[in-house]
Amino acid sequence: MRRWGSGARSPHPTDLIAEARATGLTVEVDGDRLVIRGPKEHGELARAILAAKARVLAVLAEEAEAAVAWRVAVMAPQIPTTGTIPFLVARSCQTGPADCLSCGDPMEAGQRYVCRPCAEAAQGVVAADEAARATRRTKGDQL
Numbered sequence: 244m245r246r247w248g249s250g251a252r253s254p255h256p257t258d259l260i261a262e263a264r265a266t267g268l269t270v271e272v273d274g275d276r277l278v279i280r281g282p283k284e285h286g287e288l289a290r291a292i293l294a295a296k297a298r299v300l301a302v303l304a305e306e307a308e309a310a311v312a313w314r315v316a317v318m319a320p321q322i323p324t325t326g327t328i329p330f331l332v333a334r335s336c337q338t339g340p341a342d343c344l345s346c347g348d349p350m351e352a353g354q355r356y357v358c359r360p361c362a363e364a365a366q367g368v369v370a371a372d373e374a375a376r377a378t379r380r381t382k383g384d385q386l
């Protein structure tokens with residue numbers, strides 16, 4: 244196993260996160276805190292991640308942004324020009340009882356319908372559609 248606490252060069256945050264996930268650690272953001280959970284035998288890796296907190300937070304923020312962005316790209320075309328907006332789906336998937344109904348990824352505690360990125364993407368897509376409709380209505384009023 245790689246030693247994370249020693250060495251002259253600090254490891255890249257992406258490598259730290261990948262190694263954490265591979266060893267069963269979860270690395271999550273809670274406000275401005277970095278929360279690492281998992282087996283105690285990976286304490287050295289957890290400490291290395293905490294030592295690189297700012298860079299790890301930046302990578303996780305990029306990941307979260309990308310997770311919403313691809314869902315927005317897939318969901319936006321599902322909005323009809325008129326009529327009822329259907330349940331927006333990120334991808335076709337088989338879902339278990341704790342999986343997101345939109346993308347099939349496992350949901351975090353407290354989520355019972357869709358995962359956070361899917362919820363964020365759907366809200367963004369619907370809000371953008373509302374704004375576009377409002378703009379069209381305003382333009383229509385001016386004619």
Ligand SMILES: [Zn+2]
Pocket residue numbers: 333343344345346347348357358359360361362
């Ligand atoms: Zn999802």
